[in-house]
Amino acid sequence: MPELPEVETVKETLKRQLLGLTIEKIDIFYDKMMTPEVASKLIGQTFLDIDRLGKYLIFNFEDVDLISHLRMEGRYFLKYDEPISKHEHIIFHLSNKQTLRYHDTRKFGTFDLRETSETFTTKPLNGLGKEPFKMDPNAFYLTLQKINRPIKSVLLDQKIIAGIGNIYADEILFSAHVRPNRLANQVLKHEAHWMIERGIGILQTAIEAGGTTIRTYVSSLGVTGRFQQTLMVHQRKNEQCYICGDVIKKMVVNGRSSFYCETCQN
DNA sequence: AACGAAACCTGCGCGC
């Protein structure tokens, strides 16, 4: 589900709801998602801050950080004592009688607990590349020069650049006029610069719109993202390109559906 | 270094 803009939206929403609240009890309904040891260390801890790195959410407590990855379908909801719904796997009982519920249809989401001092020096955060906002366009170009695989697989590689997923990779490549299967070392300098500069603009626009929704994404307040209305190519196979009117094509790159315009992208 | 396939899960839409 979520890429950087969606996780950013979730982070901001949860910050407004959770800061200052203490976890009093945790119920785990899917054992593989969180161990009892992790849960026990979280009891009595207070939400001090919530951060984000790439697609990871970082809940900052007194002694520990809880690192949450939503993968394809993870979502958070705040509720009172409503019945537990089908795909709610973890319920955090909070000091104001609310419950924070982790909902994940496909159960792919992950939780990692770290001592505060080790959050950024151990997996999963220590191997992440820079976010687009902090990536130097020229450094990105130099990196691409050394890589002999499709540019799309590089944009999706979190070790190289953090936060971009399948939707925004397609949108960024469209904005840079580069086809998804072009080899990274065949990307020109100005195209690499466009990817970073225009990519930042695309991500920021999406954040301002509250994240993308294709089919199932809903933020923790139940607000549906609106960025879908702005997608230029992703999920638009056989539709007309907004720029040139040509038909949007689909190919598989890196095992992922990739949408592009043959006329606008080379 | 790079690729493809499979794995982790569930649900949806489609053609028959």
Place this chain on the structure above:
DNA sequence: TGCGCGCAGGTTTCGT
């Protein structure tokens, strides 16, 4: 209505 298939915004692992 039911069945099987392909597909889904992510990531890791394993074999070639």
